[in-house]
Amino acid sequence: MTDWNEDAAAGEARVAVHPVAAASSTVVAPLLQDEIAAARSYRAQAKAANTLRAYLSDWSQFEGWCWExxxxxxxxxxxxxxxxxxxxxxxxxxxxxxGRHLAAIGWKHRQAGLVAPTLRDERMVIADTLAGIRREQRARPSARKAALTAKDLAAMIAVAEGEGTRSIRDRAILALGLAAALRRSELVALERRDIEMVDKGLRLTLRHSKTDQEGEGxxxxxxxxxxxxxxxxxxxWLEVRGSTAGPLFYRIEPQGRLTDKPMSDRSIARLIQKYAGRTDLDPETVAGHSLRAxxxxxxxxxxATIAKMQEVSRHKKVEVLLGYVRSAELFDDHAGAEFL
Structure with missing residues (x-):
């Protein structure tokens, strides 16, 4: 969508000189302005809030790099x-x-009514550079973070001892994060209204997620x-937190006082690494994704069947889930088990 300010002005000018529309120009122009405002509003909602925050951060970094x-x-x-x-x-x-940084740069150019650099790249320098980066990274050893087993997590919960506000919150985050196979961004986006206690446990509503960009829930x-x-x-945790609306998990100040601000996704990763380090685990091998994995x-x-796993993980592609299954079953019924 182009910049509507100039287009609207031009449209109003056409209305003013058009022999038929001139009489109703005082009606058409306000209608057009309202429709333009609606178009801007819908355009602003085209990207999920997390995506927009990431794009703005990425653009700021690129802008600073260029300035230097x-x-x-x-x-x-x-x-x-x-x-x-x-x-x-x-x-x-x-x-x-x-790749996300590149998308953010293109997004900012489009927002400004400019052609994205990738569309002006006749010599394909961007595409070739990106392809070279991906080829090199595929050749590197995988730095994928380790999955936390139920035994690992039980040990981490055990060292988060005490009845202080932080300990109670952290135990809830660790247990819920694994039980619902949540991404760290999903954990911090949860609100109090997303929790419904039922006889057999709880129903957790995710209003937005990586695989639900339209926010269907x-x-x-x-x-x-x-x-x-x-x-x-x-x-x-809810007994400590209270029933007020807002983020499910609040930040806690060093003195132990609750704030009304949500946690950041990075703080989830740090929390996991902190408690991993208090057990026999290497904190460098785990992060936010370790709960989901x-x-x-x-x-x-x-x-568990793939279908039941998918109910919780919400993966769109079964191939991704199969990767976890193969990893878990790597030594099951091994071809060499009987003769090695």
Whole structure:
């Protein structure tokens, strides 16, 4: 969509001189302005809130990089963008993150009514640079974070001892994160209204997620459990938190005082690494995704079907789920088990 300010002005000018529309110009112009405002509003909702925050952050970083090197960021030359992507790769960014930065740069150009650098890249310097980065990263050893088993998580919950506000909150986050196979972004986006206690556990409503960009909402069943006890731990947190509307998990100040602000997704990763470090686990091997991966790995080991795993994980592609199944069953019925 182009910048509507100039188009609206031109439209009003046409109305003013048109022999038939001139008499009703005082009616048409306000209607057009209302429709323009609606179009802007709908356009603003085209991207999920998390995506917009990421794009704005990525654009700010690119803008700063250009400023330090005396380069134009808007419009940006394809060669400058390709060099920026290379700089991100040198800094150790994953190709998925680099791809998002590139998308953010294109998004900002379109917002400004400019052609995205990728569409002005006649020599394909951006595409070739990105392809080279991806080829190199595929050749590197995988840095995928380890899945947390139920035994691992039980040990982490055990070291989060005490009845302080932070300990109660952290135990609930750890247990619920694995029980519902949640991404760290989903954990911090939960609100109090998303929790409904039922006889067999709780119903968890995810209003937005990576696989639900349109915000249709997804409901996950979380059993009460016998070992990790996610429902019991969440109830303990709710008694501390209270029933007011807002984020399900609040930030806590160093003194232990609750705030009314949601946690950040990075704080979830730090929380997991903190408690992993208090057990026999290497904190460098785990992160936010370890809770989600842990659920899928444990579900596969316990014989859960792909369909039942997908109900909780909400994966759109079964191939991704199969990766967890293969990993969990790697040594089951091994071809060499009888003769090695």
């Amino acid at each position: 090197r005396n380069l134009d960021s808007l419009p940006a030359r394809p060669e400058a963008v390709a060099t920026y992507l290379a700089a991100l790769a040198l800094a150790g960014k994953a190709d998925s993150t680099i 997804q409901v996950i069943a979380v059993p009460s459990g016998k070992t990790l006890k996610p429902v019991e731990r969440l109830k303990a 842990g659920f899928l790995t444990e579900a596969s080991r316990s014989g």
